[in-house]
Amino acid sequence: GAGVSQSPSNKVTEKGKDVELRCDPISGHTALYWYRQSLGQGLEFLIYFQGNSAPDKSGLPSDRFSAERTGGSVSTLTIQRTQQEDSAVYLCASSLAPGTGGNNEQFFGPGTRLTVL
């Protein structure tokens, strides 16, 4: 079956513009995660969805970042008034269910590379 997909694969934008990044999780996966990975850095957790609700938004770096998930499926990460420090690869992952040990294997998409000029 299809894996996690993300679009666009690359996005170049000017400082101050808003961007929307999209994630299509694996069908049936109830948990969805957004991470950010900067060059040479580990994965930085941003936000986690269980169904359409976000129990953990603790990783969002500022109020310029927001995310939503509709229909328990597609999720959109929005960055408003982008800054150069927002440049990174944004990764989305989904899992069958959170917090169930062996079922918490996360399946990652290929990421969106965001460059803010």
Next chain:
Amino acid sequence: SQKIEQNSEALNIQEGKTATLTCNYTNYSPAYLQWYRQDPGRGPVFLLLIRENEKEKRKERLKVTFDTTLKQSLFHITASQPADSATYLCALDKGNTPLVFGKGTRLSVIA
């Protein structure tokens, strides 16, 4: 604060040897520990999960150990091949919170 460290940024080994990668953590009590592989330009791919009450887990040429006393996991690749070259990430899993990832170790297997 929670901290997870992987022993080195880069590790070079000769083909056929065993690669050993280390993951140490502090201020954390994970229920599980996961290892992922990441190739350039791609998202991480799950490899193995080990539970806190398991000492060792194996999958083909991969072996993971988990020592909750030392707060350390070791990841071994036996009979390494150039195709094993990638970045390997460990992640702590409490079972009810998002994973906490290390920065990864970039493994290069030289033919």
